[in-house]
Amino acid sequence: MSSGAADIAKLAKTAFQNSQLIPSSERVTALHSIRTELHARKDAILEANKEDLEAAQVEVKSGRLSQSLLSRLDLVQGDKWDSMLQGILDVAALPDPTGRVSYATELDDGLELYRVSCSIGVLLVIFEARPEVVVNIAALAIKSGNAAILKGGKESNRTTRLLSQAISAGLAKTSLPDTYIQTIETRAEVSSLLALDQYIDLVIPRGSKDLVRTIQQNTRISVIGHADGLCSIYLDESADLEKAKRIVFDSKTNYPSACNAVETLIVHESLLTTIWPEVANVLLAGNVQLICDPPTLTALTMMVPQPQNLNTHVKSSDAETYDIEHISLTLSVVALPSLSSATEFINLHGSHHTDCIITESEPNASAFCQGVDSSSTYVNASTRFADGFRYGFGTEVGIATGRIHARGPVGLEGLVTYKYKMRSKDKAGHIVGEFGLGKKEYSHKIISATSVPF
Known part of the structure; x- marks a missing residue:
């Protein structure tokens, strides 16, 4: 040593x-x-x-x-x-x-x-x-x-x-x-x-x-x-197009090497021929490389007109794609049939860092935030907001994705942790032997206090 x-x-x-x-x-x-x-x-x-x-x-x-x-x-x-x-x-x-x-x-x-x-x-x-x-x-x-x-x-x-x-x-x-x-x-x-x-x-x-x-x-x-910053955005079936384009683009391109940049985009199957191609166009124009599953890839090949960089910036995904933290201008994309399947996918492949749903449905927003097991869950907001400074902490020492003590930024x-402080004001002090069956009972009377008086 x-x-x-x-x-x-x-x-x-x-x-x-x-x-x-x-x-x-x-x-x-x-x-x-x-x-x-x-x-x-x-x-x-x-x-x-x-x-x-x-x-x-x-x-x-x-x-x-x-x-x-x-x-x-x-x-x-x-x-x-x-x-x-x-x-x-x-x-x-x-x-x-x-x-x-x-x-x-x-x-x-x-x-x-x-x-x-x-x-x-x-x-x-x-x-x-x-x-x-x-x-x-x-x-x-x-x-x-x-x-x-x-x-x-x-x-x-x-x-x-x-x-x-x-x-x-x-x-x-x-x-x-x-x-x-x-x-x-x-x-x-x-x-x-x-x-x-x-x-x-x-x-x-x-x-x-x-x-x-x-x-x-x-x-x-x-x-x-945290072991990874594998953040996801889910485009819910009720997603607003303009919100989707703004939020996904910012989450990926604002600072691609940050741990709170989005790495996986999940698209509801009903959006494959509507919102998804529009979002893809914005990303491709921003020099983002897309790694797509068959449904999202097929939807892009059917676009009219096709983006100029479609052949150079889009490729097929494989089984390992959705477990990769790219920390670059690369985004994994997958289509899923429901909110519940998206939640399950994120909990399985994500790193419990920061995940977002883009939706106009309050029940779906609530279900997503409750069901996704991550330190931060967002509705219609860029994943890049996951930061101690932005949260009002002044700054941060990092982001924790565990479940004990600290979590998130x-x-x-x-x-800080805590300790217990006890004081007896009795002239003889207090001993445990005075309490129990047939003896004194603990009162456990709540005290209103913001600081310790000794």
């Missing part, structure tokens, strides 16, 4: 423990301090990101890195930088997720019990590319009172290193330890940390299904994450 990794884990645990009596307001101060440091170091960070991109482009040409990972690496693309800094402010402005009472009761006269939210401890977060994730997760960890160790992809090491330095510099100007947020760079360190369950309390892998599964199979520490609420 790497002694360096063990030292990092110990420092993180100590930083967490030493921060427990620091007022939560100091976490907000720390976030503003970090944002100031990042802003001051912008030019150097973006220059490092440029160097990472140039090196990554060589890897893409050699086939050792995918184009989708390259696009995620770019910190200048669109409004990534500004959104990253704004995300810090958004998180800082959110209510403190710790110290909230979700249950309070009086067991006996003067014996009070409170269930109160608290920080989890030390987080180990492992992700690929996307250097802005370093800042996103640091902000959420600090706000929720957790220490964190972050490992980005090696392709973003230059950028990550400078982002980490800015975060440490920001923390150093507060009463929080500058070891509260640390970064590592090697797989060997990850392997060592995964064995240190005495220091690490939660692992959050954010990346490919292979990354997530490898982490899950190699640690005793609790893991939250994981923001502050997913980074």
Whole structure:
């Protein structure tokens, strides 16, 4: 085991423990301090990101890195930088997720019990590319009172290193330890940390299904994450044409390499000669490749006039098509006879991430949202909305598709747990031996409380 990794884990645990009596307001101060440091170091960070991109482009040409990972690496693309800094402010402005009472009761006269939210401890977060994730997760960890160790992809090491330095510099100007947020760079360190369950309390892998599964199979520490972003849209028999074209096109083309981009389109059989060809035309015009089952393929070959790129952008599906996360301008398409068959198909082939129905039927919308077993289910809205920032969480550490603890975009609420606090106000204290048959009975009288009074 790497002694360096063990030292990092110990420092993180100590930083967490030493921060427990620091007022939560100091976490907000720390976030503003970090944002100031990042802003001051912008030019150097973006220059490092440029160097990472140039090196990554060589890897893409050699086939050792995918184009989708390259696009995620770019910190200048669109409004990534500004959104990253704004995300810090958004998180800082959110209510403190710790110290909230979700249950309070009086067991006996003067014996009070409170269930109160608290920080989890030390987080180990492992992700690929996307250097802005370093800042996103640091902000959420600090706000929720957790220490964190972050490992980005090696392709973003230059950028990550400078982002980490800015975060440490920001923390150093507060009463929080500058070891509260640390970064590592090697797989060997990850392997060592995964064995240190005495220091690490939660692992959050954010990346490919292979990354997530490898982490899950190699640690005793609790893991939250998602193995795939295999999202589906179902065109219900009552679907509106214009809604279908807008929503499907946005879900596929807005950011094809994102985990919330649609990967499978399910078409109700009654739409094969009406709405489906119109939707296909829009997708083909947007350079989307369609992998179709026989009914949807036949419907396209009968189109008049036929799209110019029909022969180059449309091909037949096979048994494995609907289990693929394309993360590119490729969309799997299948025709099914009913809402129930679509629901069954999604639950079988999807990854329980985000799925949408396009419909004008309220009963069908309700049945879809209830029957599809995914962390997010939508009616007439792009799957790309599955995001912590868009949900109002400020940002997210990732999207969880499991069923325990956190589910969907994981923001502050997913980074806290709870503990029970009990207080006896009796002069002699309370003991269990006074309760039972023929003795005292528990009153279990609900207490109205938003915070613990001790």
